[in-house]
Amino acid sequence: MAWQGNPDPTGVRSISRTGDFARLPGDPLAVRQEWSDEALMTAIATRDELAFVVLYDRYAGLVYSTSLRVLADTGLAEDTAQDVFIRLWRRPQAFIAERGRFITWLVSVTRNRAVDELRARGRRQRREVPSMETGDPPQWNQLAATGDDPLAAAQVREICVRVRAALCDLPAGQKRALELAYFGGLTQQEIAARTGEPLGTIKTRIRLGMRKLRRALQDEKQED
Amino acid sequence: MTGRCLSQEEADEFAIGSLDPLAEAEIAAHLRSCQACLGLVNLSLQVAAALSFAVPSHRAPASLRRRTFLAAGVARPRMITRVLRAARSAAAVAAALIAVAALAGMIILRGQVHDLSQENTDLSVQVNEALSQKIEILALTSRLNEEERRSADLMQAARGDRDLLLALLSPESDVAEVFAVEESAYSLGRLVWDRGQKKVWFVASRLRPLSDGETYQIWASSGGKYHSLGTFNADSSGFARYEAMVPQGLESYESAVVTIERAGGSPERTGASVFVADLSRFRR
Numbered sequence: 001m002a003w004q005g006n007p008d009p010t011g012v013r014s015i016s017r018t019g020d021f022a023r024l025p026g027d028p029l030a031v032r033q034e035w036s037d038e039a040l041m042t043a044i045a046t047r048d049e050l051a052f053v054v055l056y057d058r059y060a061g062l063v064y065s066t067s068l069r070v071l072a073d074t075g076l077a078e079d080t081a082q083d084v085f086i087r088l089w090r091r092p093q094a095f096i097a098e099r100g101r102f103i104t105w106l107v108s109v110t111r112n113r114a115v116d117e118l119r120a121r122g123r124r125q126r127r128e129v130p131s132m133e134t135g136d137p138p139q140w141n142q143l144a145a146t147g148d149d150p151l152a153a154a155q156v157r158e159i160c161v162r163v164r165a166a167l168c169d170l171p172a173g174q175k176r177a178l179e180l181a182y183f184g185g186l187t188q189q190e191i192a193a194r195t196g197e198p199l200g201t202i203k204t205r206i207r208l209g210m211r212k213l214r215r216a217l218q219d220e221k222q223e224d
Numbered sequence: 225m226t227g228r229c230l231s232q233e234e235a236d237e238f239a240i241g242s243l244d245p246l247a248e249a250e251i252a253a254h255l256r257s258c259q260a261c262l263g264l265v266n267l268s269l270q271v272a273a274a275l276s277f278a279v280p281s282h283r284a285p286a287s288l289r290r291r292t293f294l295a296a297g298v299a300r301p302r303m304i305t306r307v308l309r310a311a312r313s314a315a316a317v318a319a320a321l322i323a324v325a326a327l328a329g330m331i332i333l334r335g336q337v338h339d340l341s342q343e344n345t346d347l348s349v350q351v352n353e354a355l356s357q358k359i360e361i362l363a364l365t366s367r368l369n370e371e372e373r374r375s376a377d378l379m380q381a382a383r384g385d386r387d388l389l390l391a392l393l394s395p396e397s398d399v400a401e402v403f404a405v406e407e408s409a410y411s412l413g414r415l416v417w418d419r420g421q422k423k424v425w426f427v428a429s430r431l432r433p434l435s436d437g438e439t440y441q442i443w444a445s446s447g448g449k450y451h452s453l454g455t456f457n458a459d460s461s462g463f464a465r466y467e468a469m470v471p472q473g474l475e476s477y478e479s480a481v482v483t484i485e486r487a488g489g490s491p492e493r494t495g496a497s498v499f500v501a502d503l504s505r506f507r508r
Contacts, residue, residue, distance in 0.1 A: 029308050049298045056292065060284035062276065069279040078285060082292045089296040100266045107273040115241065160281070163274040181242035182275050188242045203237075210236035214271045 029054065037102035045092045052089050059103070060085075063110045070114035070183050076121070080114045087113075103159075115185035166216035174209035177202055230254070230261045232268075239268035384467055388425050391418035398506040400480070402428065402499045411462075415480055415501045417470075424453055426466045426482070428499065431458035434484065441485040442466065443493050444503070446477045453480075455489040477503050 032040065032054040040058075043051035063084050068077035087094070087109070095105050167175055180191045188206065192199040230238070230251065237243050238251045255262045391397045397420070402413030413428030426442055434440070439457055443450040451474055456466035479502055483495035 027308060027312075052296065052298055053293070056289065060289065060292075061281060064284040064288065065279050065282045066276040068282055069276070074285075078288045081284065081288060082295060085292050086295050089298070099262070100270060104266075104270045104273045107276040108269050111241070111273070111276060159274070160277040163278045166274075167278050177242075178240060178275060181240045182272055183279075185241060187244045188237070189244060191242070202242075206240060206242055207233045207236060210240060210268065210271055211232075213274065214236075214268075217271060217274060 038097050041092050041095050041097070041102060044089065052085075055088070056085055059106060062103075063106065066107060066110045067114045070111065070185070071118055076117060077114075080110070080117050084110050084113055111182065118185050162217065163213075166213055169216060170209055170212055171205075173197075174205045174212070177205040178209045178213070181206060228254075229258060230264055232264065235261070235264045235268040236271070238265055239272040241272075384465070387421065387423065388416065388427075388465075388467070391416050391421060391423065391425060394418055394420055396420040398503075400501040400503055400506070402426070402480075402482075402501045404499055405497045411499070413482075413499055413501075415503075417503065417506055422470045424468050424470055424480075426453075426456070426468075426480075427464070428458070428482075429461075429463045431462045431464055431498075433458065433460070433462065437487045438484055439487050439489060440464070440498065441483055441489050441493075441495070442468070443481045443483065444471075444474065444477045445479045445481065446474055450481065450493045452489065452491070452493075455485070477506070479503050 028050055032043070032048075032051050035043070035051070035054070037055065037058070040051045040055045044055065060081065064077055064081045067080040067084075068074060071077050071080065084106070088106075094109075095102060099105070170178075176195070177191055180186045180194065181188070184191075186194065188199060188202045191197075192202045195202070197205075234251065238248065241248075243251070251261075251265075255265060392399070397416055397418040400415045400417070402415050404411040404413075411428055411430045411432075413426065416425040416427075418424075424442075424444075431440070434457065439455045441455045442453045444453055445451075451471050453471070454466065454468040456464050458464040479500060481493065481497050481501075482499035483493055483497050485493075485495045
């Protein structure tokens, strides 16, 4: 809790703003807002409560929005988001920096936890997963990351715009199959049964959809 | 499955969560022992996770923040955060108030400076007026002093005229006619010797003006020796009136002579005579 310095975790791939940590010695919260996600997780592993506060403020909106997208219930979404952050606080070592970016890990954990909740509540059969285009109007100018760190918020917003553009290029069938699998928690057989399409068609749509999405994201990275 | 590595398509299906539970469990078991497939799945997970970035964004309720921190036992940082934010807000408000106060102070100060500048201008005008008045007063004072000097001269002349009049009226006075030595000159003069006042007056007109470095000097001869009675000059009209005290010890005198000497007078008579007067007929 009293730790004010720059955490130096093993496996943290890039802390490009290490030199900035000493710039705000008087405000421990402001200092941590300059830290990367991986640096915050390392600090949380040492029970740095302020690091947890900063990480929560940075990604509470994204976690809650993902949970709400899967569960379509604000109360359940709040419970799921709370559970995700509680687990993050209690078992930070579950995140292994070498395996990928923190935000990917956080979204995956959130999605899996929400789908588990969905399955546990037996809501799968009763619920029609709405498309992203038919649900609430997207608020692209609203940040998924609602914390005080403008850099993190800008990075998340950039990713949102990029993914949204990639999804717009996907055929409707492929996008629908991906959404039913990822947000609906449905298997390929369940999607085929839900849509009345052959299983092979669903498999093809998912594979092609993932391939195109990956390619689009890679093209964006290469352009950057 | 545990012995066979994953294809890209299988990794994608696993990452998107579209496999049935049995197939999913087999892949999970394989991933625990295959780092290569784990890396492949992690890349697929990044693609799948990107779907979450495209969902409509909702702001997490404030109550979720409180209950999450409470459940995590991190209530203290919330208080610290509040205190810090309150402190920052207070500092910002204080800075704004200080800025407003400084601005108001500058405006007031500027007004005061303007007023002082105006007062300074008024004072400068008053000082200039006072200086002008002082200059006028000095000029008047100078003129007054000049008038006083003229008045003193006039009074002196009046006193001289009075003494001369008294001498002319006195029975102890003698008046001698003065003759011009040069016949071409038309100078006129009289010499009054007052034994009572022991003074001598010499009055003459039509005197010729002298050049710079010259002066008239009057002498009285006694026992063949000339005693200087003093020097004088004529005014621009050629008039001169001179009075002098009779030198002590000069009891007998035969004549008086006016000569032209160098400026300041000579101890001995050297210049040419201009007037002469016979004093031998004076009563002793």
